[in-house]
Amino acid sequence: MKLKLFVTVFAVFTLLHTQAQEIPAPKFGKGLFNLVGQDSSWTMKIGARMQFLAISNWEENQSNESNFLVRRARLKFDGFAFTPKLKYKLELGLSNRDISGASPFTSNAPRYILDAVIKWNFYENFELWFGQTKLPGNRERVISSANMQQVDRSLLNSRFNIDRDLGIQLRHHFNLTETFVVKEIFSIAQGEGRNITTGNIGGHQYTGRIELLPMGNFASKGDYKGADLKREASPKLALGITYDHNANAVKNRSNQGSYMENDEGFYQTNINTLFIDAMFKYQGFSLMAEYADRDAKNPFAKNSNGTLTGDVVQVGKGLNVQSGILFKNDWELSGRYTNIELDKNITGKNKEQQYTLGVSKYIVGHNLKVQTDISYLDVDTSNSNVMWRLQFDIHF
Numbered sequence: 570m571k572l573k574l575f576v577t578v579f580a581v582f583t584l585l586h587t588q589a590q591e592i593p594a595p596k597f598g599k600g601l602f603n604l605v606g607q608d609s610s611w612t613m614k615i616g617a618r619m620q621f622l623a624i625s626n627w628e629e630n631q632s633n634e635s636n637f638l639v640r641r642a643r644l645k646f647d648g649f650a651f652t653p654k655l656k657y658k659l660e661l662g663l664s665n666r667d668i669s670g671a672s673p674f675t676s677n678a679p680r681y682i683l684d685a686v687i688k689w690n691f692y693e694n695f696e697l698w699f700g701q702t703k704l705p706g707n708r709e710r711v712i713s714s715a716n717m718q719q720v721d722r723s724l725l726n727s728r729f730n731i732d733r734d735l736g737i738q739l740r741h742h743f744n745l746t747e748t749f750v751v752k753e754i755f756s757i758a759q760g761e762g763r764n765i766t767t768g769n770i771g772g773h774q775y776t777g778r779i780e781l782l783p784m785g786n787f788a789s790k791g792d793y794k795g796a797d798l799k800r801e802a803s804p805k806l807a808l809g810i811t812y813d814h815n816a817n818a819v820k821n822r823s824n825q826g827s828y829m830e831n832d833e834g835f836y837q838t839n840i841n842t843l844f845i846d847a848m849f850k851y852q853g854f855s856l857m858a859e860y861a862d863r864d865a866k867n868p869f870a871k872n873s874n875g876t877l878t879g880d881v882v883q884v885g886k887g888l889n890v891q892s893g894i895l896f897k898n899d900w901e902l903s904g905r906y907t908n909i910e911l912d913k914n915i916t917g918k919n920k921e922q923q924y925t926l927g928v929s930k931y932i933v934g935h936n937l938k939v940q941t942d943i944s945y946l947d948v949d950t951s952n953s954n955v956m957w958r959l960q961f962d963i964h965f
Contacts (some may be wrong), residue, residue, distance in 0.1 A: 592775075598936030601965050604648075612648035618715055618964035619643075629952035639664045640960065641714055643683070654691070658702070660684040673767070674828075680764040683733065685828025698738040701763055705738065705754040705778040706731040706811055707859050708846040709889065711793055716935045718855070719891050719927040719956040720942050723907045725887040726813075729861035731813055731842060732760035734774060734824050735765065748785040754778040759816045762824045771837045772816030774824055780809040787850060795857075796893055796901055797850040797932050804851040811844040821870075821882050823863070829870040829880040836870035840882055853895035862886040868915050885911030885918075891923075903927040904940075919949035936964040 595603050600614040624639040627633050642664040649656045660683040662668055668679035686700035702824060703711050709722050710730040722730075736758030743751055760774030782792070782804050788799035791809040815823045817837040829836040846859040863884050870880035887910070893903030905925040911918040927942035939961050946954040 580871070598933055598964055610652075611650045614645075614647055615619070616645040616965055617643065618645070620714070621961045622627075622720070623771065623959045625957045626794075626897055627955045629954075631952065640664070640666060643667065654689065656688040656690075658684050658688070660685050672828075674761070674770075675764045676766045682764055694742050696740045701733055702738075703733050703904045704731045704756055704758060704774070704776050704813070706776065706813065706842075707844040707861060708793070708807075708809055708848060708857065709859055712795060713793075715962070715964050717941070718857075718891065718901070718903050718929070719905060719925060720940050720960045723859075723889040723891070723905060723925075724909050724921060724923055725859055725861055725889040725907055728885075728909055728911070729822070729842060729844075729863055729887055730825065731776070731823055732825055733763040733772075734760065735763070736774070746827065748783070750782040750786055752780040758824070760818060760824050761820065764937045769820045770835055772838070772839075774813065774815040774818075776811065776813045778809060780807060780810040782807050787848075791850055792848045794935065795855070796895055796929070796931070796935075797853050797855045797901075798895065798931060799850075800850070800853050801850045804903040805849070807848045809844070809846045811842075813842040815840045815842075818865075818882075821880060826883065827880070829878070829882075831870060831878050832872040832874075836878065836880065838882065839866040840866070840869075841865070847932045853897075856892045856894075857890070860887070868912075881915050883911055883918075884915055885909070891925075893929075895931075899931040901927075901929040901931065903929065935962070938962050 593747065594601070598777060600616040601752040602615045604613040620640040620643050623637050644661045644663065647658040661681050662683050668681055670680055671677050682701065684702045686702040687699045691697055697808055707726060709726045709732055710732060736756060738754060738756040741753050745751055749750055750776040756776040758774040759769045760771060761765060761769065782874045787805045787807065791797065791799050791801065813823065816839055818836055819828055819835040820826045823827055823840045823842055841864055843862045844859065847857065849856045865882035865884050868882040868884050870878040870879060888908045891903060891905035893901050895901045909921040913919065923944055923946045925942050925944040927940065929938060929940040931938045941959045944956045946956065
């Protein structure tokens with residue numbers, strides 16, 4: 570019986586292996602499979618990527634902490650359906666960090682879906698997006714985690730970003746001159762983050778963004794990729810400004826963070842976030858800068874009788890500047906400075922300053938790379954912290 574089972578498994582494995590070898594695969598980094606319908610009425614590209622991270626922290630008067638983890642493990646599907654003007658994207662997260670954040674408002678289940686969005690180019694340069702995807706917030710957040718210049722995003726992003734949500738987006742672009750490109754985005758979203766299943770508790774979230782590219786488009790959409798891997802032959806600059814209004818928000822970081830609860834259920838207040846950012850690239854040199862500012866109409870969460878609940882909106886501002894130089898051997902040296910100033914009178918938080926030095930080796934661009942960085946975090950009236958990270962990326 571065991572022999573028959575072994576022969577059967579071996580035969581199936583051999584058949585699958587033989588068939589797999591007969592299927593032509595795309596170039597490395599261009600997806601696992603590219604499927605096309607028999608009548609060419611649809612396509613699907615299937616990709617996968619993983620990030621493996623080692624991290625160590627040293628804090629004054631504290632013991633060293635270290636950790637090894639699969640930082641990200643994702644599957645991605647994209648293509649078009651019926652017509653090239655109707656595109657779609659589905660991205661699933663499989664690592665513990667990807668699916669964390671379950672709550673009663675996500676049916677208390679893992680949050681596998683990152684992106685599930687349809688993109689319809691319905692007229693000339695107008696495109697309508699439906700579904701769950703990243704809101705048009707700060708540039709650093711919209712840059713894919715697969716294309717980052719350093720191991721991970723900055724403190725500004727973790728404190729202020731508006732991440733993903735469910736809703737619709739209207740996008741448009743036009744040329745002021747032969748080279749001057751203008752892009753506009755307007756979004757209406759639910760305002761509570763991704764994978765919410767219990768309906769909208771507060772109001773809605775409204776986001777507007779405009780981008781100016783006075784020197785023309787970057788090569789291969791490089792304005793949303795870390796490092797100047799394309800080594801821009803001429804200087805390229807992108808300027809962006811975003812204003813986000815979350816009406817009757819119930820989380821302490823707009824559509825992110827923790828729910829603010831009171832004796833009536835949830836505390837609601839209007840939260841506004843402003844982002845100003847820039848990206849510059851030229852011949853291997855890159856520079857990205859971002860500024861964020863968040864305020865709230867009534868930042869102190871209160872009960873119906875006016876007493877404070879203890880929850881507060883994380884209002885304040887942040888600045889992040891990072892730069893890198895890519896050498897001819899595809900090694901890159903990068904540096905980053907981040908300054909966070911939450912309103913201490915409201916949040917009780919101290920000023921944070923972080924300095925990061927990074928080294929990257931791009932073996933096959935962002936598709937296969939090794940990155941390491943070391944950061945020094947200085948917090949007012951608190952212990953300083955040193956963090957070292959090493960990460961390996963592979964993207965099919």
